[in-house]
Amino acid sequence: MVARFSEILGQERAVDLLRCYISRGTAPHGLLFSGEEGVGKETAARVFLAALLCRAPGEDGACGTCHDCRLFTSSSHPNFLKVVPKEGSKSLQIEKIRTLQEELSLKAFSDRPRVAILAPADRMTPQAANALLKTLEEPPPNTCFILIAHRVAAITPTIVSRCQKVPFFPLPVDMAAEILAGQPDIGENYSSEIIRLACAAAGGSPGRAQSLLPDIENERDLWMAVFTTASAKEIIDLAETFKGEGGDGRFTAPLTLARDLALLSSGVETAIINNDLQEKLLTIAAHPPVGGWDVVFKELLAISRMPPQTQKRLMLEAFFFGMRRKG
Numbered sequence: 376m377v378a379r380f381s382e383i384l385g386q387e388r389a390v391d392l393l394r395c396y397i398s399r400g401t402a403p404h405g406l407l408f409s410g411e412e413g414v415g416k417e418t419a420a421r422v423f424l425a426a427l428l429c430r431a432p433g434e435d436g437a438c439g440t441c442h443d444c445r446l447f448t449s450s451s452h453p454n455f456l457k458v459v460p461k462e463g464s465k466s467l468q469i470e471k472i473r474t475l476q477e478e479l480s481l482k483a484f485s486d487r488p489r490v491a492i493l494a495p496a497d498r499m500t501p502q503a504a505n506a507l508l509k510t511l512e513e514p515p516p517n518t519c520f521i522l523i524a525h526r527v528a529a530i531t532p533t534i535v536s537r538c539q540k541v542p543f544f545p546l547p548v549d550m551a552a553e554i555l556a557g558q559p560d561i562g563e564n565y566s567s568e569i570i571r572l573a574c575a576a577a578g579g580s581p582g583r584a585q586s587l588l589p590d591i592e593n594e595r596d597l598w599m600a601v602f603t604t605a606s607a608k609e610i611i612d613l614a615e616t617f618k619g620e621g622g623d624g625r626f627t628a629p630l631t632l633a634r635d636l637a638l639l640s641s642g643v644e645t646a647i648i649n650n651d652l653q654e655k656l657l658t659i660a661a662h663p664p665v666g667g668w669d670v671v672f673k674e675l676l677a678i679s680r681m682p683p684q685t686q687k688r689l690m691l692e693a694f695f696f697g698m699r700r701k702g
């Protein structure tokens with residue numbers, strides 16, 4: 376099945392621009408899709424290119440039934456080219472750009488436009504970038520290149536200036552969670568609370584949140600133990616994992632737990648984030664440490680906001696053992 380523009384949520388600006396090219400029947404030779412990892416750039420590129428190849432595209436993209444749509448959905452459209460790093464490499468090498476140029480120099484199989492996705496465009500070797508620049512300066516007729524990049528600053532400015540920019544933005548957490556929950560196997564395997572936490576930790580990127588899901592779930596279990604039954608050794612082991620970099624969103628789970636405990640201990644039950652743990656949290660909330668759960672929340676928040684070079688491991692050890700002194 377071919378994806379539709381209406382399935383790309385939260386990126387109205389980009390989608391409006393792409394729809395406009397389709398309704399006009401022309402697209403720039405070079406488009407630069409930029410923005411955070413995992414916010415829908417690749418999906419949007421596929422929807423757009425499918426619509427460019429389609430013989431009867433509508434307001435919402437490709438028709439899904441014509442010969443070209445069927446070829447595209449079965450990944451065998453001869454006019455669709457995808458340029459990605461060779462196996463084992465993270466960068467686009469010049470060989471890949473040369474292969475693209477050779478394919479483009481041959482006569483097209485179909486009268487549809489020729490379309491190519493290049494990703495990651497911000498990880499091209501200087502030689503690859505030079506070769507691509509030549510192609511963008513003298514593009515073959517009826518060809519559209521989509522460059523996909525997380526960091527535009529890492530692309531040669533002369534390449535950027537040859538492309539129409541299509542920016543993508545991080546999504547509000549609720550929308551990111553809705554998108555992620557709708558992905559195959561996600562909604563069934565993770566609670567809506569874990570999905571939301573992962574989206575918050577990933578700064579509104581459903582794609583990045585997906586990769587964080589197992590860690591976030593694990594992290595939340597560990598911190599639940601810290602707030603209840605963890606031994607001194609388990610606590611030191613957990614603090615040890617905060618050595619060096621703070622990690623991606625590692626404080627999201629513990630901060631929401633501490634916040635929920637502070638709310639529950641003051642009798643508020645309506646604004647809880649970790650709803651699926653409410654009963655357990657109520658039991659823990661009834662046994663506050665010295666100073667109460669709101670102090671735990673504030674201390675943890677302060678540690679999470681410390682600059683990366685701070686010795687978070689030692690701060691956390693002090694925090695953990697202070698918290699175990701029950702009032």
Ligand SMILES: [Zn+2]
Nearest residue numbers: 429438441444
């Ligand atoms: Zn079609």
